[in-house]
Amino acid sequence: MSTDAATSTATEHLTGPKFRTLRIGTRGSLLAMTQAGAVRDALISAGHPAELVIIKTKGDVTAGPVQRIGVGVFVAELREALLAGEVDVAVHSYKDLPTAQPDELVIPAVPPREDPRDALVARDGLVLGELPSGSKIGTSAPRRRAQLRALGLGLEILPLRGNIDTRLGKVASGELDGIVIARAGLSRIGRASEITETLEPVQMLPAPSQGALAVECRADEPDLIAILSELDDSTTRAEVTAERALLAELEAGCTAPVGAIAEIVESIDGEGRVFEELSVRGCAASTDGSDVLRASKVGSPESADELGRAVARELLELGARDLMTIAEDGDADD
Ligand SMILES: NCc1[nH]cc(CCC(=O)O)c1CC(=O)O
Numbered sequence: 001m002s003t004d005a006a007t008s009t010a011t012e013h014l015t016g017p018k019f020r021t022l023r024i025g026t027r028g029s030l031l032a033m034t035q036a037g038a039v040r041d042a043l044i045s046a047g048h049p050a051e052l053v054i055i056k057t058k059g060d061v062t063a064g065p066v067q068r069i070g071v072g073v074f075v076a077e078l079r080e081a082l083l084a085g086e087v088d089v090a091v092h093s094y095k096d097l098p099t100a101q102p103d104e105l106v107i108p109a110v111p112p113r114e115d116p117r118d119a120l121v122a123r124d125g126l127v128l129g130e131l132p133s134g135s136k137i138g139t140s141a142p143r144r145r146a147q148l149r150a151l152g153l154g155l156e157i158l159p160l161r162g163n164i165d166t167r168l169g170k171v172a173s174g175e176l177d178g179i180v181i182a183r184a185g186l187s188r189i190g191r192a193s194e195i196t197e198t199l200e201p202v203q204m205l206p207a208p209s210q211g212a213l214a215v216e217c218r219a220d221e222p223d224l225i226a227i228l229s230e231l232d233d234s235t236t237r238a239e240v241t242a243e244r245a246l247l248a249e250l251e252a253g254c255t256a257p258v259g260a261i262a263e264i265v266e267s268i269d270g271e272g273r274v275f276e277e278l279s280v281r282g283c284a285a286s287t288d289g290s291d292v293l294r295a296s297k298v299g300s301p302e303s304a305d306e307l308g309r310a311v312a313r314e315l316l317e318l319g320a321r322d323l324m325t326i327a328e329d330g331d332a333d334d
Contacts, residue, residue: 021049021051022043022048022227023086023087023088023089024036024039024040024089024090024091025055025086025089026052026053026078027056028055028056031163031188032093033054035188037052038111038188039109039213039231046227050089053086074092074096075092075096075097078090079216082216082217088217091215092214093212094212094213094214095207095209095212099247100248103219104219104220105216106216106218106225107215107216108215108217109229109230110213110214110215110232111215111236112236113184113239114187114188114211115211117210118181118199118204118206119180119182119186119195120179120180120195120197120199121181121186121195122171122197123171125196126177127196131155131178134154135155136158136175136177137155137156137158137177137178138157138167138170138178138179139157139158139180141207142257143207143256143258143259143285144204145289146257146285146289147204148180149288150289160179167179167181168194178196182210183198183211184210184211201281205259205260205281205282205283205294206259206260208240209244212236212240215231238278239262239264239278242311243308244308245306245307246308247260247312248312249308249309249312249313249316250284250315250320252324256284257287258324260280260281260308262279262281262307264276264277264278264279265277265279267298276301277298278299278300278301278303279297280311283315284320284323285323286323286324293323294315295311295315297310
């Protein structure tokens with residue numbers, strides 16, 4: 001650790017026997033506050049005083065498409081606050097993080113995740129199969145748009161942004177017949193009852209690491225890293241590691257038409273012993289939904305990273321690179 005006076009002032013609360021109240025940086029949206037609040041409560045329960053500090057990000061004040069504001073916009077300013085020592089901990093929706101991790105920051109905890117699947121919220125309690133051809137469905141993720149189109153239901157897919165409440169409001173007002181949205185977000189803010197269908201991964205693979213949180217801190221704080229590690233869930237960690245490795249191997253970002261789900265499953269060996277395996281499924285799509293490639297593998301949870309990369313390489317062999325390039329050149333405006 002540096003002997004620089006300013007640095008020791010900023011970190012002295014970490015070097016004593018007890019931490020002072022940990023400052024957790026969060027965006028101000030209801031979802032972000034709920035997620036960071038859950039981490040705060042878990043820390044307090046484990047005996048570590050903690051409080052929330054709201055950081056306003058450009059993503060919260062701009063209504064333009066995510067592609068135009070830039071990938072990672074929801075993340076960058078939280079990280080700046082962390083690096084500047086304004087907060088000790090940042091809580092992110094893991095799927096919003098770029099795949100490249102900055103050297104100065106680490107993620108000591110991935111808490112148990114919510115259901116990673118996507119959900120349909122449609123008018124009149126309708127499920128996908130009941131929506132008439134031409135129904136207007138809102139979603140902003142190229143991944144969701146591509147997979148919806150590939151279902152061949154003749155749905156009209158429209159761009160959708162804003163916080164969860166705004167999005168749900170477009171179904172209630174009749175502007176849209178339905179929206180597709182992460183189930184986890186709805187559950188966390190207590191509105192899962194509005195879901196009319198939870199989409200199975202065979203229809204719609206979620207975004208890599210959807211439903212998971214990343215609890216991040218500076219890399220040079222071993223005491224804090226040890227405390228945050230208590231919140232880590234090894235199952236979620238293995239699943240997210242595989243999904244993120246798949247995304248990284250495809251060299252794609254959080255707005256790419258890439259879906260992935262990794263799940264720890266129980267298998268039985270030749271002698272009847274139960275053991276855990278990691279199942280990984282992935283897809284790459286063109287935004288227009290003309291083609292969705294899929295691949296999957298099952299292996300050891302210890303080789304989560306390699307398993308995710310192997311599924312990605314299979315997608316690349318099937319032509320994923322060309323497919324995703326078509327998507328980028330085409331209408332990727334939402
Ligand atoms: N990209 C926005 C975003 N980031 C995290 C969530 C929901 C919570 C999660 O997936 O962990 C959402 C909303 C959505 O995709 O519907």
